[in-house]
Amino acid sequence: MALKILVVEDEVKVARFLRRGLETEGYVVDTAPDGPSGERKARSESFDLIILDVLLPRKNGFEILKDLRADGVVTPVLLLTARSTTEDIVGGLDLGADDYLTKPFSFEVLLARVRSLLRRSKTRTELRVGDLQLDTVSHKALRGDRSIDLTAREYSLLEYLMRHAGKMVSRLDLAREVWGYDFDPGTNIVDVYVNHVRKKIDAGYPSKLLHTERGKGYILEDRNGTA
Numbered sequence: 001m002a003l004k005i006l007v008v009e010d011e012v013k014v015a016r017f018l019r020r021g022l023e024t025e026g027y028v029v030d031t032a033p034d035g036p037s038g039e040r041k042a043r044s045e046s047f048d049l050i051i052l053d054v055l056l057p058r059k060n061g062f063e064i065l066k067d068l069r070a071d072g073v074v075t076p077v078l079l080l081t082a083r084s085t086t087e088d089i090v091g092g093l094d095l096g097a098d099d100y101l102t103k104p105f106s107f108e109v110l111l112a113r114v115r116s117l118l119r120r121s122k123t124r125t126e127l128r129v130g131d132l133q134l135d136t137v138s139h140k141a142l143r144g145d146r147s148i149d150l151t152a153r154e155y156s157l158l159e160y161l162m163r164h165a166g167k168m169v170s171r172l173d174l175a176r177e178v179w180g181y182d183f184d185p186g187t188n189i190v191d192v193y194v195n196h197v198r199k200k201i202d203a204g205y206p207s208k209l210l211h212t213e214r215g216k217g218y219i220l221e222d223r224n225g226t227a
């Protein structure tokens, strides 16, 4: 399942830049433009990480963080601070932030922090279907002892299929879970990516794992029972 990140940021340009960059990396991104709406989303939906700007209209990042933690919301928080005074940084960490970045920041550094926070918060899971294995921390895939190179999007797609192994997964499920669309994208993008993944995991193997249910969707399963 694609990891979900909430970006609470009032500067439209920064929010857009973060959304685009993170989506390119395969994350599902939701944004909120002010304190109260950010806090509401953080409470009502489950996110794997929150990127929280400190200077926000109506309720600042420190206040939001303090209230979320007081109410037991443990989602990792990366604070974006405009000032790098020791007081601000220590204050933020004491309130329960997991890390911080000072603006302006490099996107590469932000990504590294994001990955590190997600790694820390996540427990390693090894998914398996037949002789296909997927490690949810390293993102490494193996079929038998051959390793499979996946792009970020292909990884998210395969992880979702493996977590729902043996069940029919519709195109709309995949569009929603892997791309973050609330609607059928109306293009063949899902099929195109499924075909990429199919080539990578099934080509050259007599037993196929990824099956098409015509007009409905896909099922990943080992139909030979040779796990």
Ligand code: CA
Residues within 6 Å of the ligand: 009, 010, 011, 053, 054, 055, 056
């Ligand atoms: Ca701001």
